[in-house]
Amino acid sequence: MSKVYIARPIPEIGINLLKEKFEVEVNPENKVLSKEELKEAVKGTDAILSLLTDKIDREVFDAAGNQLKIVANYAVGFDNIDVESAHQKNVMVTNTPGVLTEAVAEHAITLMLSVAKSIIEADKYIREGEYKQWEPMGFLGPQITGKTLGVVGLGRIGSMVAKIGHSGLGMNVLYYDVKKNEDFEKDVDAKFSELDEVLKNSDFVSIHVPLLPSTKHLINKEKFSLMKKTAILINTSRGPVVDESALIEALKSKQIWGAGLDVFENEPELIPGLADLPNVVLTPHTASATIEARDAMSKMCAENIIAALSGQTPPNLVK
Ligand code: GLV
Numbered sequence: 001m002s003k004v005y006i007a008r009p010i011p012e013i014g015i016n017l018l019k020e021k022f023e024v025e026v027n028p029e030n031k032v033l034s035k036e037e038l039k040e041a042v043k044g045t046d047a048i049l050s051l052l053t054d055k056i057d058r059e060v061f062d063a064a065g066n067q068l069k070i071v072a073n074y075a076v077g078f079d080n081i082d083v084e085s086a087h088q089k090n091v092m093v094t095n096t097p098g099v100l101t102e103a104v105a106e107h108a109i110t111l112m113l114s115v116a117k118s119i120i121e122a123d124k125y126i127r128e129g130e131y132k133q134w135e136p137m138g139f140l141g142p143q144i145t146g147k148t149l150g151v152v153g154l155g156r157i158g159s160m161v162a163k164i165g166h167s168g169l170g171m172n173v174l175y176y177d178v179k180k181n182e183d184f185e186k187d188v189d190a191k192f193s194e195l196d197e198v199l200k201n202s203d204f205v206s207i208h209v210p211l212l213p214s215t216k217h218l219i220n221k222e223k224f225s226l227m228k229k230t231a232i233l234i235n236t237s238r239g240p241v242v243d244e245s246a247l248i249e250a251l252k253s254k255q256i257w258g259a260g261l262d263v264f265e266n267e268p269e270l271i272p273g274l275a276d277l278p279n280v281v282l283t284p285h286t287a288s289a290t291i292e293a294r295d296a297m298s299k300m301c302a303e304n305i306i307a308a309l310s311g312q313t314p315p316n317l318v319k
């Protein structure tokens with residue numbers, strides 16, 4: 001019977017599907033495995049269900065052995081997996097596209113609104129007993145309706161954020177992507193611009209690119225200098241897309257107004273100083289954390305593994 005290793009407890013829907021067909025072992029502890037623990041755990045397995053916190057590289061493929069057929073990542077991003085080594089070892093790699101689009105887009109919009117409306121700061125102010133009188137000029141922030149939303153990366157998630165911004169919040173949409181999407185432009189009344197132009201002209205900038213060598217520190221010191229002093233940056237993609245030292249500087253020197261971040265350069269560590277800034281809202285990489293999305297991700301991972309171990313092409317193979 002084929003063996004499947006699941007590197008953390010995940011919603012049981014996928015685990016149950018896998019248990020119907022295979023010998024399944026789930027990491028009993030809800031903790032990220034060290035490299036050594038991971039290598040030991042995957043020895044002799046035919047499939048690994050990995051999390052975005054598991055670095056799956058050559059060493060892990062070698063430790064698993066030549067029978068390994070598939071690594072199914074419980075995430076849409078797969079920068080944690082060395083896909084080239086996987087291909088050299090004839091291991092298939094899959095991700096979970098499409099099922100977390102709404103969840104992540106909702107989260108990006110939530111961060112946008114939370115930063116603009118100082119929701120976290122205001123909540124803290126009340127809890128700390130500071131609300132003694134109504135303030136005519138307290139907690140002032142930008143209105144959102146009619147402002148310009150700059151979407152960097154117009155994949156599924158970026159498109160959904162643009163749609164919500166445009167139809168739900170009356171925003172004008174600019175976008176940058178490696179390719180222009182004319183159908184989308186008609187649909188959402190979005191305008192394509194080069195990255196620098198998007199940054200110069202947007203009141204809210206939301207990042208939706210995958211982490212690749214070409215997108216590491218895509219938003220750096222020079223890019224912050226182009227942005228409006230009133231701009232709010234939202235990142236729900238991957239931490240290293242934004243140069244965090246440059247971000248802290250930009251926030252401290254009021255080069256930009258604020259930021260909403262779900263991802264960080266060295267998760268779960270935070271860069272010193274970030275959590276001391278009032279004009280940021282921070283969430284612990286929870287953008288896809290809806291019950292619906294996580295169930296669907298679990299199921300999708302299982303379906304990919306079932307296909308691969310039955311000699312079929314998994315539906316969500318990455319290139
Ligand atoms: C989460 O960050 C994902 O890539 O699914």
Ligand code: GLV
Pocket residue numbers: 076097098101154155156157158208
């Ligand atoms: C990821 O699902 C994307 O295409 O944005």
